[in-house]
Each structure stands twice: as C-alpha cells, then as structure tokens.
Amino acid sequence: MNPKITIAKSKNSGRKTPDKKVPSLQIPAGVLIGAHTSTSGGVSQAIPRAQACGFTAAQIFVKNNKQWFAPPLAESEIKQFRAAQAASGIYFFAHNSYLINLASQDATMFSTSVKSMTAELERAEALGLPFIVMHPGSHGGAGEEAGLRRIVQGLNEIINTTSGFRCRMALEITAGQGKALGYRLEHLSWLMENVSNEKRFGTCLDTAHLYAAGYNVKTREGYEETVAQVEKLLGTKCVLALHLNDSKVPLGKRVDRHEHLGLGEIGLDCFKWIVQDPRWASIPKVLETPKSEDMHEDVANLKKLASYMR
Numbered sequence: 288m289n290p291k292i293t294i295a296k297s298k299n300s301g302r303k304t305p306d307k308k309v310p311s312l313q314i315p316a317g318v319l320i321g322a323h324t325s326t327s328g329g330v331s332q333a334i335p336r337a338q339a340c341g342f343t344a345a346q347i348f349v350k351n352n353k354q355w356f357a358p359p360l361a362e363s364e365i366k367q368f369r370a371a372q373a374a375s376g377i378y379f380f381a382h383n384s385y386l387i388n389l390a391s392q393d394a395t396m397f398s399t400s401v402k403s404m405t406a407e408l409e410r411a412e413a414l415g416l417p418f419i420v421m422h423p424g425s426h427g428g429a430g431e432e433a434g435l436r437r438i439v440q441g442l443n444e445i446i447n448t449t450s451g452f453r454c455r456m457a458l459e460i461t462a463g464q465g466k467a468l469g470y471r472l473e474h475l476s477w478l479m480e481n482v483s484n485e486k487r488f489g490t491c492l493d494t495a496h497l498y499a500a501g502y503n504v505k506t507r508e509g510y511e512e513t514v515a516q517v518e519k520l521l522g523t524k525c526v527l528a529l530h531l532n533d534s535k536v537p538l539g540k541r542v543d544r545h546e547h548l549g550l551g552e553i554g555l556d557c558f559k560w561i562v563q564d565p566r567w568a569s570i571p572k573v574l575e576t577p578k579s580e581d582m583h584e585d586v587a588n589l590k591k592l593a594s595y596m597r
C-alpha cells in the first residue's frame with residue numbers, strides 16, 4: 288500500500304541542498320507539477336531542493352514517515368517554511384505516514400493511528416499546507432465493510448478534534464495490495480458520504496495505484512472511462528492532487544510498485560493525456576518514482592511531461 292519512494296544514500300548525504308545544478312524545466316505558467324521532495328535537515332529544506340529542480344509543486348512528509356510521532360515543529364521552523372514557501376511560489380502539500388491505519392480493528396493500533404494522523408494534520412495546518420494525502424487503511428482480515436466503517440469512525444474522531452482547520456485530508460486511491468482498502472473509487476465515495484463533514488476531504492488519484500487496482504488508464508478508452516467514473520462517483524472537483532507514477536506491475540495485479548514514466552506497464556500516453564487534459568489543468572501533479580539525492584531522475588521524468596505541454 289505504500290508508494291516506494293527510495294532516496295538513495297550517497298557519500299554526501301546530510302548536505303542540505305543539491306550541490307549539482309540541474310537544468311531548469313520549462314513548465315508553462317500556471318502548471319503545478321513536481322515530485323515528492325525530501326525534508327531531510329528540516330521541513331523548510333524541501334523548498335531549495337524543489338527550487339533547484341524547477342518544480343512548481345511538491346509533496347512532503349511533515350515528519351519522519353516511519354515513526355508514529357515526532358517532537359513538535361519549532362515556531363522558527365514553521366516561520367521559515369512559510370516565508371520560504373511563499374517566496375518560492377511553489378505549491379506544497381503533504382502525504383501521511385505509512386504506519387497510520389485507521390481501518391485497524393486492534394484498539395491500540397486504531398487509537399495510535401487516530402492520534403498520529405491528528406498530529407500530522409496539526410503539523411500540516413501549522414505549515415499552511417492545503418491538504419494531506421492519506422491512505423484509507425488496511426482491514427487486516429476483518430472484511431471490507433468492517434474496515435470502511437472503522438475508517439469513518441477514525442476520520443470522524445480526527446475532524447472532531449481539528450474543527451476549523453483549513454487543511455483537508457485527500458483520501459488516495461490505493462493499489463489494493465494485501466487487505467488495503469481504497470482500491471475502488473466506490474470505497475472513496477462511500478467514505479466521503481459517511482463522514483460527518485465531507486468538506487474536510489478530497490481525493491488523490493495515483494496512476495500506478497489505479498492501474499494496479501484494475502483501472503486501465505493505459506488505453507485512451509480506459510482512461511476516459513476511469514475519468515468518467517471519477518466524475519460520477521466523486522466529481523473531478525474533489526480531486527486535490529494527482530500522483531504521476533508508472534507501474535512495475537500489470538493491470539489489476541493489486542501490487543504497489545512505482546516505475547519511471549514510460550518504463551513501466553502503463554507507458555507514456557496516459558501521462559500525456561493527463562497533462563493535456565483541461566479537467567486536470569489546475570490540479571497539482573507530483574511524481575513518486577525512485578530517485579537519488581540530487582533528484583535528476585525527477586527532472587528527467589518531468590522533462591518528458593513538459594514536452595507534452597507545449
């Protein structure tokens with residue numbers, strides 16, 4: 288269920304910004320596009336990294352994504368992030384930790400997940416981020432209906448303790464690996480219909496997850512059918528972000544493995560259709576594909592996309 292974002296370690300790990308100048312991307316004005324960006328060294332360090340690559344949008348974790356909790360963000364760090372983000376003009380949003388599982392039937396795992404997700408939402412709100420992408424959860428054998436009901440319970444607890452927050456939660460479509468929920472658009476629409484305040488939510492569509500879940504976005508017909516389903520079940524306005532990832536696994540395989548654009552099972556056409564589709568024109572789009580520390584792979588992937596925007 289997790290996007291495999293691998294940051295390769297280099298001998299220079301620990302430096303704060305990329306030291307290699309990467310060629311700037313020619314992104315047309317108003318297009319929000321980029322990649323998941325490391326916050327190593329502090330959350331505000333993501334900004335120079337995204338700038339160095341020429342991103343106009345970026346996704347970040349608001350704390351170490353492999354830990355349940357983190358010390359509170361220092362006021363100075365929040366100020367630094369907000370000022371640098373505003374100056375950069377880059378659209379930043381968040382992704383939640385891989386540990387959080389609101390579908391868990393285990394009382395301790397469930398309450399820890401609610402607390403951790405609430406804390407992440409508080410951090411994202413403090414940083415002024417518009418939304419945090421989250422995986423709905425994994426039912427662990429209890430069954431899909433029980434899992435979905437548990438997620439609604441968790442989401443309602445979170446929104447009750449964060450009333451007035453501007454930061455929304457974007458429920459991401461998943462590959463449906465193992466017992467993961469959220470691999471059908473119907474799961475996402477059911478969750479949104481059943482939470483106590485739908486306005487606090489949106490969705491995030493990930494191309495690799497869609498494809499692995501059985502939505503054939505590789506063909507034009509399948510792409511149009513998938514978008515029609517999104518329109519019917521959620522409304523395209525509900526889509527807060529797109530994750531542009533090719534898939535290492537074939538259609539419907541229900542395994543979450545991201546690949547560079549054009550090198551996987553989906554191929555480049557889908558990504559061309561997305562960046563040329565007026566329905567997604569104002570939606571931020573980010574890559575979650577394998578990368579090294581200087582992110583040159585992201586720049587190479589985005590160059591392919593930029594060529595379709597001209």
Ligand SMILES: [Zn+2]
Binds near residue numbers: 289421
């Ligand atoms: Zn995700």
Ligand SMILES: [Zn+2]
Binds near residue numbers: 459493
């Ligand atoms: Zn994703």
